[in-house]
Amino acid sequence: MPVGEALARLVIADRVFADTVLVLERCRELARLLQHRGAAVHVLRGLDLFIASLCKRSSRIVSADQRKIDVDQNQRLAFFDLWQPRALAVLRIVTAYLFMTHGTAKLFGVPHQAMFDGLQLTSLVGVAGILETVGGALLLIGLLTRCAAFVLCGLMAVAYFMAHASQGSMLVPMLNQGELAVLYCFVFLYFVLSGAGAWSVDRMRR
Secondary structure (H helix, E strand, O other), rough: OOOHHHHHHHHHHHHHHHOOHHHHHHHHHHHHHOOOOOHHHHHHHHHHHHHHHHHHHHHHHHHHHHHHHHHHHHHHHHHHHHHHHHHHHHHHHHHHHHHHHHHHHHOOOOOOOHHHHHOOOHHHHHHHHHHHHHHHHHHHHOOHHHHHHHHHHHHHHHHHHHHHHOOOOOOOOOHOOOHHHHHHHHHHHHHHHHHOOOOOOOEEEE
């Protein structure tokens, strides 16, 4: 190996470890040894040993850094694994509570909405109120979540096409006041696929 190439490898090793003092000491030893022609072989061997030791140190440092990265990544994954079902449960509970109030307003007048005064249970709106109340309650406690969400998803799809899309602008719900129906529909569809999450009767029954 040429002396120039060995020196280049020495400089690269210095950049990796920022061990300037050690590199300078090795260079001084190299300069002294090069004063004797017969010492060239020993110089190259010494450089090879030095570079080999640097490579070993480098591999140990890289391994330690990789282990630290793996630990940090595992901790982040553990955090998300812990809180994902809990966040899903919060979404389910809040959605069910908001949705259920539409049913209680129709059936019990709570909260009171004048448009529902004298509502007949056998009417289309009355049946919707029953589904909203019962389905919302099932979602709230997380019982038969997928079945309830499937029924409510269909209810909201029908409600959108009958009460909102029929007014025009089917693809732009903002123009027919159907945004809430569309949003509920797809949130319920998500619950059909995801299940109840944490804090649910379904999970306790497993």
